[in-house]
Amino acid sequence: MKIYIKTFGCQMNENDSEVAQYYLEQDGFEVIDNEDEADVVILNTCVVRKKAEDKFFSTIGELRKKNKKVGIMGCGAEKERENLFRRGVNFVIGTRAIPRISEAVELSLKNKKVAFFDDLLDQIDYKNILRRSSKYHAWITIIYGCNRFCTYCIVPYTRGREKSRKMSEILEEINNLTKKGIKEITFLGQNVDAYGKDLNDGTSLAKLLHETSKIDEIERIWFLTSYPTDFSLEIAYEIANSPKIGRNIHLPVQHGSNKILKKMNRRYTIEEYKELIKKIREIVPDASITSDIIVGFPDETEEDFEDTVKLVREIEFERLNLAIYSPREGTIAWKYFEDNVPRIVKTRRMAYILNLQKEINRKLNEKYLGKEVEVIVESEGKTGYFYGRDIRNKIIAFKASPDLIGKKVIVKVNKITAGPLYGEIIK
Numbered sequence: 001m002k003i004y005i006k007t008f009g010c011q012m013n014e015n016d017s018e019v020a021q022y023y024l025e026q027d028g029f030e031v032i033d034n035e036d037e038a039d040v041v042i043l044n045t046c047v048v049r050k051k052a053e054d055k056f057f058s059t060i061g062e063l064r065k066k067n068k069k070v071g072i073m074g075c076g077a078e079k080e081r082e083n084l085f086r087r088g089v090n091f092v093i094g095t096r097a098i099p100r101i102s103e104a105v106e107l108s109l110k111n112k113k114v115a116f117f118d119d120l121l122d123q124i125d126y127k128n129i130l131r132r133s134s135k136y137h138a139w140i141t142i143i144y145g146c147n148r149f150c151t152y153c154i155v156p157y158t159r160g161r162e163k164s165r166k167m168s169e170i171l172e173e174i175n176n177l178t179k180k181g182i183k184e185i186t187f188l189g190q191n192v193d194a195y196g197k198d199l200n201d202g203t204s205l206a207k208l209l210h211e212t213s214k215i216d217e218i219e220r221i222w223f224l225t226s227y228p229t230d231f232s233l234e235i236a237y238e239i240a241n242s243p244k245i246g247r248n249i250h251l252p253v254q255h256g257s258n259k260i261l262k263k264m265n266r267r268y269t270i271e272e273y274k275e276l277i278k279k280i281r282e283i284v285p286d287a288s289i290t291s292d293i294i295v296g297f298p299d300e301t302e303e304d305f306e307d308t309v310k311l312v313r314e315i316e317f318e319r320l321n322l323a324i325y326s327p328r329e330g331t332i333a334w335k336y337f338e339d340n341v342p343r344i345v346k347t348r349r350m351a352y353i354l355n356l357q358k359e360i361n362r363k364l365n366e367k368y369l370g371k372e373v374e375v376i377v378e379s380e381g382k383t384g385y386f387y388g389r390d391i392r393n394k395i396i397a398f399k400a401s402p403d404l405i406g407k408k409v410i411v412k413v414n415k416i417t418a419g420p421l422y423g424e425i426i427k
């Protein structure tokens with residue numbers, strides 16, 4: 001019985017697919033990399049915007065035509081639940097029920113339609129889940145769910161309430177991973193700064209970063225995604241004090257206007273956000289601040305949009321993920337706010353910020369010209385270049401050889417673009 005897992009969406013889904021693979025292999029299934037040869041295809045789905053959802057529905061259709069058994073996990077499983085059976089899906093696994101995945105596959109092979117939505121997070125055997133999609137980098141989910149309920153966002157409905165993993169268990173997982181050659185890790189949470197708050201024992205992201213920094217084999221540590229009012233400056237101090245912690249803080253702002261932020265139920269003002277960035281930059285002068293922005297939220301006037309533009313110019317984010325507002329069933333915004341910014345206006349606003357950000361990227365990248373940076377070699381691209389990142393999460397392309405993957409090299413930057421930097425290995 002051959003199974004292929006196809007993963008859409010964010011890094012948390014990537015990590016969940018690794019967990020699913022572990023359970024399937026434990027129970028004797030063969031998990032392969034090739035969709036065509038698979039008897040069962042499991043889609044790990046994302047529904048954060050309509051486009052992602054459409055993709056997942058169309059993929060189900062394609063797989064049905066090829067006569068594959070189809071299982072659905074991830075956020076789409078939670079959103080659509082048993083409705084998916086009408087689309088010909090064979091089994092559905094909720095975001096917290098992954099340990100039952102083999103049972104679902106087995107039952108579906110007996111032509112039973114099953115959907116499991118139990119909360120089995122406490123059972124997940126992370127310390128033994130040691131096979132990762134990369135040989136030297138591992139995603140580590142440290143907090144599940146989200147309690148923030150931004151009015152546009154479906155994640156709290158698909159991932160449930162915040163629940164932190166025990167720090168001792170996470171450190172044990174990391175120690176085991178280092179024995180397998182893992183050197184770089186990324187801590188994951190939808191609101192990673194809330195890590196530990198529900199444990200009420202003083203656990204925090206800052207402490208976890210501190211303890212992880214002490215593990216010799218670990219060379220680099222990242223964390224995603226920060227929420228402005230939960231971000232504590234202690235985290236910034238940990239970054240400042242450890243050469244291993246990536247100097248990249250992904251701090252989604254979502255909008256530049258207080259009116260819209262309030263309507264989004266983001267619990268800060270733009271003044272507070274800017275003050276936070278100022279403090280972070282005082283503590284970590286070379287901090288790379290990246291962000292997410294939504295354009296075309298209900299009632300966004302030209303003036304509100306200008307506020308976002310002004311913010312983008314002022315902060316100079318190192319990278320921006322831009323999205324056009326997409327109404328998500330069941331959310332507050334979907335229920336109560338009219339999606340009233342015309343499509344054409346949304347696209348124009350999106351294109352405007354995209355262009356502006358390109359200019360900013362180029363300008364920020366210029367500072368890199370001639371610099372020597374320490375890069376971990378990650379992968380070989382299609383263009384004959386290898387790619388890696390520096391400690392600020394900047395992507396750098398250079399000529400290298402496959403044996404250098406996972407190793408640290410010094411690259412001298414000799415060309416910049418609005419996208420990656422280019423350089424040559426000098427050591």
Ligand code: SAH
Nearest residue numbers: 152153190225252292293323324325326328
């Ligand atoms: N927990 C993170 C990210 C969650 S989803 C945070 O709080 O920022 C990733 C990004 O998708 C969000 O930052 C947001 O910019 C975008 N997003 C979420 N829901 C959306 C929607 N309904 N329409 C458009 N973009 C959305």
Ligand code: SF4
Nearest residue numbers: 146148149150153155
């Ligand atoms: Fe969604 Fe907001 Fe939670 Fe992020 S903080 S996952 S945007 S509800």
Ligand code: F3S
Nearest residue numbers: 009010046047048075
């Ligand atoms: Fe998508 Fe769920 Fe991640 S909706 S972005 S897969 S948390």
